[in-house]
Amino acid sequence: MAVTTSGETTLFVCVTCRGQTTDAGHDEQPRPGTRLLAAINSTLDALREGLAIEPVECLSNCNRSCTVAVTAPGKWTYVLGALDPDLHVEDVLTFARLHRAHEAGLPAWRERPEHIRKNTISRVPPLPSRTPEEVSQQ
Template identity: 80%
Template sequence: MESSDTTLFVCVTCRAQTTDAPQADLPRPGARLLAAINAVPEAQRAGLAIEPVECLSNCNRSCTVAVSAPGKWTYVLGTLDPDLHVDDVLTFARAHRAHEAGLPAWRTRPEYIRKNTISRVPPLPSRAPDEVSSQ
């Protein structure tokens, strides 16, 4: 069962993890990654909402994205290069979208994504309104 409400959050404030001082006149790697993803033909982004976010709190392993959908596991992916990993990120996001629980098989994920998954977070439990208020 495919869902059309998968969101790819892209941290636009991520800085490059180098010892060189950042150059103020150059876009940050996170913003470059967002631009590169948005430049991919729409057919490759079909069913994905692409959203910039200010910070995913993964500065030590930036450039970072998160893939999420209601009722599915959320994945945080890091150490991405905007010049190299756009296809890997989109391939993973489409696999996440296609899987009912957002858990694409490990071996089907792009190799770089397998090695640079920061975390996965379970979906929020679904509770009836009266269950929530009684806790």
């Protein structure tokens, strides 16, 4: 995994995702997750500016794959699913840029692409900036 610069937003793309309609008998074809990664990487550099794009193996969302996760230090992490590599590249990148632009990584719901609004699997709070001792004293 590549090292990202401090504050950089990372877009993790599951490359093992098979997708909802993939026939298991067609293993010679690239998996939809791999196709999604390739499609994201082939977009204009300006659309990916400030984003680290990282392939990962399995985000454990197989029932609603293709799946990506968007995160940054000190910000909320989002897991997004039910993505189609032929339809949702722009949606994913738009959401990642909105996440990057928001101080806490919480883009306004209405600003998110419709497919992302309907297919957000989870959001995870940032790790506490306090020490474990400070957390346990509360």
